Amino acid sequence: MTSPAKLTIDIYSDVMCPWCIIGYAQLQKGLALLEGEIEAEVRWLPFELNPDMPPEGEGQSEHIARKYGRTVQEAESNRARLLEIGERAGYSFAWSGEGEAPPAMMWNTFDAHKLLKWALIEAGAERQTALKRALFDAHFQQRRKLGDPEVLADVAASVGLDRTKARAAIDDEVLGQLVRREEAQAWDMNISGVPAMLVQGKYLIPGAQEPEVYANALKRVAMKEGLAA
16 A cells, blocks of 8 residues: 655645635645545745734724725625635634624734744644644634734643743744745745645645645645655
8 A cells, every 4th residue: 555645735824814714624625535645744834914904903894894995794794704604614703702702803913923933843833733723713713812922822822832932932033034034935926815825835726725626736736746656
C-alpha cells in the first residue's frame, strides 16, 4: 500500500473573514474525500481586511454598510444568508454565549496575526490551526473583543499555549515585522481577497470553494509535483 502524498497548504486569511472559516471547513471536507491519497499540513498566513480599523472597533453591520455601500438592512440580510451557508459547510456563526448577544463587531487584527505567527513558530502547524479555529469561534460565536491583547492571550491559553509567552508575543516587534513581510508577499502575488490557499508554495486556489473543487485541485497539484501514486 502506497503512502499518501503530503502537501503543504498556506492559507492567507483574516479572523474577521467569515468566508475564511467556510473555506477551511470545505477544505477539510475535500481532504476527507482524499483520505489515503493526500495528506496536508495547513498553515495560516496574515492578511488584514481592515488594517486601518481603530482600537475601538466598528459595528459589523455599520462597517459592511460603509465599506461596501450597502444599507444596514442589506448587511443584515447578507448575514442571514451567510449563516445558512456556514451551516451547510459545517460551521455555525450563531451566538453561543449566555443571555442576549452583544453587538457583532469588527476589530483590528494585527495583534491576532502576530499571535498566530508565534503559535506556528512555538508549537507547529497543528497547534496554530487550533488557535485559528479558537479565534474564529471567539469572534463569530462568542463575540469577544479580539482587538484586546488580554483576550487574545486568553484564547491562546484555551488551546494549551502558554499565556505569558502568548501575551509577550503580541508585543514582539520582530513578530510584527514578520507579519508585515508576509502581508507584503500576498500583495506581491496579487492576492487582494481571502481566503487564498497556496499549495506547495506556488499553486493558488482563491476564494471559498466547494469540497470537490479543493479535492480535484489538490489531486492535480500532487500529479504535477510527482507525488501522486
